[in-house]
Amino acid sequence: MGENIIQVENLSKSFDISSKEPGLKGTLQHFFKRETKSIEVIKNINFGIKKGEIVGFLGANGAGKTTILKILCGLIHPTQGRLSVAGNLPYKRRSNFLKNITLIMGQKQQLIWDLPPIESFYLNAAIYDIEKFEAKKRIKKLSEMLEIEKELYIPVRKLSLGQRMKSELLAALIHKPNILFLDEPTLGLDINAQRNLRKFLKIYNKETGATICLTSHYMKDITSLCKRVLCIHEGCLTYDGRLEKLLKKISPIKDILIICKTDKDAKELSNSGFNIKNQNQKEITITIKKDSIKSTLNNILNKFEIEDLYINEPPVDEIIGDILVKEKV
Amino acid sequence: MFNLNKNKLITLLKVQYSNMLEYRVEIALWAISGIIPFFMLNIWTNNNLNESINLSNVMLSRYFLSAFFVRQFSVVWVVFTFEEDALLGKISPYLIQPLNPFFRYFAQHIAEQITRFPFAIIIALIFFLINPESIWIPNLSLFLLACFSTFFSFLIQFLIQSIIACFCFWTEKASSIERLLFIPTLFLSGLLAPVISFPEYVKSWIYLTPFPYLIDFPANILSGNNTNIISGFFMQIFWISVLFPIFIRTWSLGTKKYTAMGS
Numbered sequence: 062m063g064e065n066i067i068q069v070e071n072l073s074k075s076f077d078i079s080s081k082e083p084g085l086k087g088t089l090q091h092f093f094k095r096e097t098k099s100i101e102v103i104k105n106i107n108f109g110i111k112k113g114e115i116v117g118f119l120g121a122n123g124a125g126k127t128t129i130l131k132i133l134c135g136l137i138h139p140t141q142g143r144l145s146v147a148g149n150l151p152y153k154r155r156s157n158f159l160k161n162i163t164l165i166m167g168q169k170q171q172l173i174w175d176l177p178p179i180e181s182f183y184l185n186a187a188i189y190d191i192e193k194f195e196a197k198k199r200i201k202k203l204s205e206m207l208e209i210e211k212e213l214y215i216p217v218r219k220l221s222l223g224q225r226m227k228s229e230l231l232a233a234l235i236h237k238p239n240i241l242f243l244d245e246p247t248l249g250l251d252i253n254a255q256r257n258l259r260k261f262l263k264i265y266n267k268e269t270g271a272t273i274c275l276t277s278h279y280m281k282d283i284t285s286l287c288k289r290v291l292c293i294h295e296g297c298l299t300y301d302g303r304l305e306k307l308l309k310k311i312s313p314i315k316d317i318l319i320i321c322k323t324d325k326d327a328k329e330l331s332n333s334g335f336n337i338k339n340q341n342q343k344e345i346t347i348t349i350k351k352d353s354i355k356s357t358l359n360n361i362l363n364k365f366e367i368e369d370l371y372i373n374e375p376p377v378d379e380i381i382g383d384i385l386v387k388e389k390v
Numbered sequence: 391m392f393n394l395n396k397n398k399l400i401t402l403l404k405v406q407y408s409n410m411l412e413y414r415v416e417i418a419l420w421a422i423s424g425i426i427p428f429f430m431l432n433i434w435t436n437n438n439l440n441e442s443i444n445l446s447n448v449m450l451s452r453y454f455l456s457a458f459f460v461r462q463f464s465v466v467w468v469v470f471t472f473e474e475d476a477l478l479g480k481i482s483p484y485l486i487q488p489l490n491p492f493f494r495y496f497a498q499h500i501a502e503q504i505t506r507f508p509f510a511i512i513i514a515l516i517f518f519l520i521n522p523e524s525i526w527i528p529n530l531s532l533f534l535l536a537c538f539s540t541f542f543s544f545l546i547q548f549l550i551q552s553i554i555a556c557f558c559f560w561t562e563k564a565s566s567i568e569r570l571l572f573i574p575t576l577f578l579s580g581l582l583a584p585v586i587s588f589p590e591y592v593k594s595w596i597y598l599t600p601f602p603y604l605i606d607f608p609a610n611i612l613s614g615n616n617t618n619i620i621s622g623f624f625m626q627i628f629w630i631s632v633l634f635p636i637f638i639r640t641w642s643l644g645t646k647k648y649t650a651m652g653s
Contacts, residue, residue: 076649134486136650156488163488171483173405175412180405187401188489233483361612 065109066134066240072142074103074128101129104296105142112239115266115273117304125296126276130242133274134164144145144341147240151258160189163238167248170229172217174340178228179213182235189236196235203231223254228260241265243275256311259285313351316373317358319342322366323363330365394493402493414505418614422459427454428517430582443587445615451524452613453515453584457538459579460608462510463503468495470570472555487514488619491551492592492641499548528612535619536612542626543604544609549633550600559644574599580606584615594633599628 070180078100081091103125110116118126131137135151135158144151149158172181179200186196204210207227212220220228226246234241243262247255259282266273277283283290283304290307292300298308321327321343330345331337335357339346349357354372361367405596410417431454434440440450472495475481484491517523528536557564575583578601585596585606595644598600610617 070505080475136482136485137648138646154645159486159488164483166482169479169482173409175471176405176409180408184401184405185487187398188487190395190397259484326537 062372064148066112067110067127067274067340068110068143068145068241069106069108069133070143070291072106072132072144073140073141074125074132074137075099075101101140102296103132103139106293106296107297107301108291108301110274110373112272112273113266113270114289115275115287116260117283117290118274118293119283119290120276120293126293127244129277130164130244134162134242135159136164156192160236162240163233163236164242164244165229165233165244165246168244170217170225171332172225172232173219173245174328175216175344177214177216177231178209178220181217181228182213185235191236199232199235199237200231203234205208206264207231208257223250223257226250226258227261228253230261238271239269241271241272241273243273243277244287245277246275247277248281251277255281262286277361281364288332312324314348315351315354316346316348317354318346318371318373319361320369322368326365333364347373392487398489398493399497402497403501406494406497407488407504408503410498410505413498417502417505418509420465421462421506421513424458424465427457427461427465427581430454434583438558443584445584446585449613450525450584450616451521453609453615455514455524456609456612457605458517459514459612460536460540460543460605461508463540464547464604464608465546466499466544466551468492468499468548469551469555469565471495471498472552473558473563473565474552476555476558476648479650485645485648492643494553498546503544515585526614528614532611532614536608539603539608539611539622539626542623542630543608546600546626546629546633547604547628549637553633553637553640556640556644559647565619575604578602579604580609584610586615597622597625600625606620 076099077097079091079095079097081087106129111169118129120126128137132139133146133151135146135154138152145156147161149155149161151158151162169184173184182200183193183196186193186199191199196270200213202333204213207230209231210227211225217225230246241262246262247258250258252348261284262273265271273286275282275286288305290300290302290304290340291298292307317339319330321330324343325347327343329338331340334348335347337345338348358370358384434450434454435447440447445453455629472481474483475491481491533617534613551568554564554568554571557567578585578596578599580602585593585602588596607617607622607626609615611619622632
């Protein structure tokens with residue numbers, strides 16, 4: 062399986078799901094003769110991830126991103142295919158494998174709700190066979206990095222969501238895992254907390270060389286952390302490569318913000334057949350193909366009185382949103 | 391599969407005990423709610439039912455107080471906690487740790503028992519104030535044997551509920567299976583009446599089930615009533631050794647079915 066720390070070949074996963082028609086008739090039918098359907102949520106996926114890489118999994122809700130992470134960390138068994146994570150079959154959940162990985166789910170917590178996080182940290186340290194002295198050192202270092210030294214002794218239920226998420230992260234990293242599976246780690250956090258968490262993950266990756274697999278709906282998480290992305294659509298891998306290349310491939314367009322001198326020019330410009338994205342009085346944003354920038358600008362500058370103009374890349378969120386909607390990768 | 395060592399066990403117990411102390415009022419109420427043996431004692435003595443089984447009022451009082459104590463230290467609720475955790479996906483983080491999640495539940499139960507202890511003592515003191523003739527101090531060897539048999543009773547119940555809890559991997563409401571066991575446990579364990587009072591034809595098969603070894607057997611040892619200690623321990627160990635491999639197998643098959651719902 063080469064030099065990849067994670068190798069996945071022909072991976073598939075199906076779930077048996079029972080469905081029920083609405084109403085009394087449907088309820089009775091469901092009671093006496095329950096019908097289950099096998100739904101293939103992951104379809105014959107192949108990829109490899111190198112040690113130290115940060116890889117983002119992109120896809121709409123229900124695309125199969127989280128299922129892939131759950132299979133990779135050994136939480137659920139695959140239906141078909143071969144996989145190896147750090148030289149192990151994840152679903153065997155061998156102790157040496159579990160000591161190498163961690164899974165953080167934005168909407169799930171492992172900290173004991175009524176106790177201060179420090180208690181959960183020491184418990185995790187014992188579970189991972191870490192000596193108390195070493196555990197103390199790691200808690201000190203990680204709590205400094207995450208800036209939660211003061212929160213260590215406050216019951217979890219009294220912490221803010223951001224403080225709780227940082228504490229979850231500390232609990233999940235106390236055993237120095239080499240592979241991090243992060244499922245929506247910034248879910249529900251405010252902008253500052255999201256930024257801090259990203260900063261921490263970057264430093265952690267740089268200092269420890271850990272491999273990080275990440276899913277997130279916040280594109281900033283993906284763009285600031287991941288050079289490589291895997292796009293999942295309806296259980297299939299539709300793109301595997303550099304984020305930059307993906308953006309170029311699917312977005313050969315530019316946004317041009319034009320500030321007209323007069324209302325008359327703005328009105329005429331908006332009626333000239335350009336693809337108008339936004340209009341705010343004399344400010345108009347048009348979308349054009351990258352290869353027609355020169356001719357379009359010449360045309361506009363010749364015909365209209367322009368005060369100023371800016372050429373921008375469309376926001377990544379929009380492009381990715383487009384991928385998810387139009388599946389055009 | 392288990393990876394348990396002394397350090398893990400002690401830390402688990404310490405943390406779970408700290409957690410249980412957060413719920414001390416709730417645990418006190420649970421302890422008080424376990425006084426059903428005292429109601430039964432009242433029914434038995436007021437109706438002179440004890441005469442039919444040649445047991446004096448004093449010995450009967452001691453039996454029901456012992457039953458109260460055994461019950462306090464063998465109550466199991468793992469199926470309900472596990473069901474909630476499994477259905478909401480809360481066990482996911484525990485499943486990828488190098489320690490079987492059932493040790494967490496096991497430690498929670500032991501920690502809860504330790505928290506219950508002072509409340510149970512207070513209830514016993516009140517009982518002795520009301521019934522001073524029932525005061526007795528069991529000899530050390532019987533006391534230790536009673537402690538062991540109570541722990542074995544707890545283990546049997548913990549294993550039964552853990553096996554049922556594993557059915558959560560197949561069905562969403564495994565705790566309803568546990569409810570099927572509630573009635574036989576209530577009637578056949580000796581909580582409502584000493585098993586010795588049951589008709590002969592019931593007694594002929596009841597001792598083959600695990601139920602009399604849950605309350606009746608340890609309570610008889612503690613209260614000093616006649617009981618066959620060797621066969622009692624033999625049956626307790628027999629049931630533990632039957633239930634344990636069933637649990638291991640169910641757990642192993644169940645985790646393969648786990649879909650990590652809710653997460």
